[in-house]
Amino acid sequence: MSSASASEPQTGEIMPDWVRPIVKESLSERAYRELRVALMRGQLRPDTRLRLRPMSARFGISATPMREALLRLVSEKALALDARGSVVVPRLALDQLLEIRAIRTDLEGRAAAAAIASPAGEIDALEAIHVQISQCHASRDFAQAVNLNTEFHLSLCRLGRMPILYEIVELLWVRCGPILSHLYDDGVPDWEPHPHRRIIDALRRGDSDTARDAVREDIERGGSGLFAHVRPSPAG
Amino acid sequence: MSSASASEPQTGEIMPDWVRPIVKESLSERAYRELRVALMRGQLRPDTRLRLRPMSARFGISATPMREALLRLVSEKALALDARGSVVVPRLALDQLLEIRAIRTDLEGRAAAAAIASPAGEIDALEAIHVQISQCHASRDFAQAVNLNTEFHLSLCRLGRMPILYEIVELLWVRCGPILSHLYDDGVPDWEPHPHRRIIDALRRGDSDTARDAVREDIERGGSGLFAHVRPSPAG
DNA sequence: GCCCGATATTTGTTATAACAAATTACAAAC
C-alpha cells in the first residue's frame, strides 16, 4: 500500500489520481451490500428467516459483523424482526405499498423535475434503459425487465442530483424488492405513449411539469400486479 | 391466542390486557434511543467524536451493543464516520440543508394535506403546541421554542397517518438536530398570520391545498438562522 | 524554542464464549 490510503500524511510526492480507489470494506459492510442487492433483485422471498449463525456461516464471517449487517437492514426496514427477534424478510402490507407509491410520486417527481438540467448524454443513457425494457417485453424476459425498470427509476433520480432524496427513494425500492418480481403478473402494459417515453421527451424539452406528471402517471398506473402479493392491512 | 403474549401457546386461561406491556428493550436499542433524542434536541455539537469504548463506559454497557447503536445512527446518517472510522456528529452542508428543506416541503406538505381528515381534538392539540411556541417567543425561551417547533412539525406529520412518510421526515429532523439550536439566531419571525396558524386553520376548514401551501411557506421562509452554521458545499 | 523518532496507548474491527430464553426432538403414557 505504498501510495494510496486516504489517511496517509502528505508526502512531497505527487500521486496520480488512479491509485486512490483502494477501498477497505469491512466484513459487515460487504455482507450488508450483498444482502441489499439480493433484496432489491427480489432474490429473497417474503417470510424467509435469516438466522444469525447460519448466515454468518454462509458468508464465512463471524456473528458480530453478520449481526451488524442484518440489523442495519432491519433499521432501514428492508428486513424486519419477528416476535422471536429473528430477522425475516418482511411482507409489505397494502397500506405500506400505497404509501410508498404516494411518497415516490412526490420524490421521484421532484427528482424528474430537477433532472431537466441534465446533459443530453445522460438522458440518452436513460432512454437506452427504456429501450432495453421494451426489448425485454418483446422477448417476455420479465425478470430482466423488472430489474431494468428499477434501474430506470433510480437512474432518473440520480439525474436530479439530490443525494438525500436519492437514498430515500432507493430505500423505498429496496423495501418493495421482495414482491417486485410480480410486477408483470397482470401482463405488460401497452399504454401509448409509455410514461417512460413521456418522461424522456419532457426532460429533453426542459419541461419539468410534464416530467413530474409523467412520473406520477407511471407510478399510479403501473405496478398493479404487486397488489396480489401484499398482506391485508391491519383493520383495513 | 386470546389476549396475552403473542408467542405464548394458547392456554385455556383468559388474561387481562394490561399484562402485555412488558417490553424488553435491548441495551443497544436503549443507547440508540437516548443518543437519538440527544441529537434531535441539539445536545450534541457538530464535529463531536463519539469514541466506542468511552461511550460504552458512559452508558455502562459493553462495546458490542454500543457499537450497534452508533452504527445504526450512522446508517441513518444522523451520525457519520470520519476518515479514521470514528463516529462523529456531522456538520450539515449547505446543499444538504437545501435538499432537506425541499424534501420536507413535499413530504410534510403531503402529510398536512392528508391531515385534514383528523378529529378536531388532535388539531386542537396541534394548536396548543403553537400557543406554547408563541409564549416561548414572548419570554425569549428560544431553546424550548426550538423543541416545540420540532414537535409541531412532527405532530402535524403524525396527523397525516402515513407511518413511512413520518419516519422519513423524522430522520430529516434528526439530521438537522445538531444545528437546530440556531433556528432563532436571526431573531423571531413576526409574520402575520404565522404559517402555523394558516396550517391549523386550513386543517379545520378541510382545505388541503392551503394546508400544503402553508407548510411550504413555513419551510421556505423559516430557518434562515441555520444557514450560518452549515459548511460550504464541496465545489459549490 | 522547534522538530524528530521510539514507545505506549487508544482506536476500530473481528472472533469467540457465556448466558438465558425459546424452540425442537424424542420417548413415554394414555
Next chain:
DNA sequence: GTTTGTAATTTGTTATAACAAATATCGGGC
C-alpha cells in the same frame, strides 16, 4: 394416533479478548 413432559439444540444478546492500524506521549537532539 395423540398428547405430554423432559432433554438437547438453537436462538438472540452481551461481554470479553485478540489483532492491526492509528494516535498520542515523551524524551533527546538541534
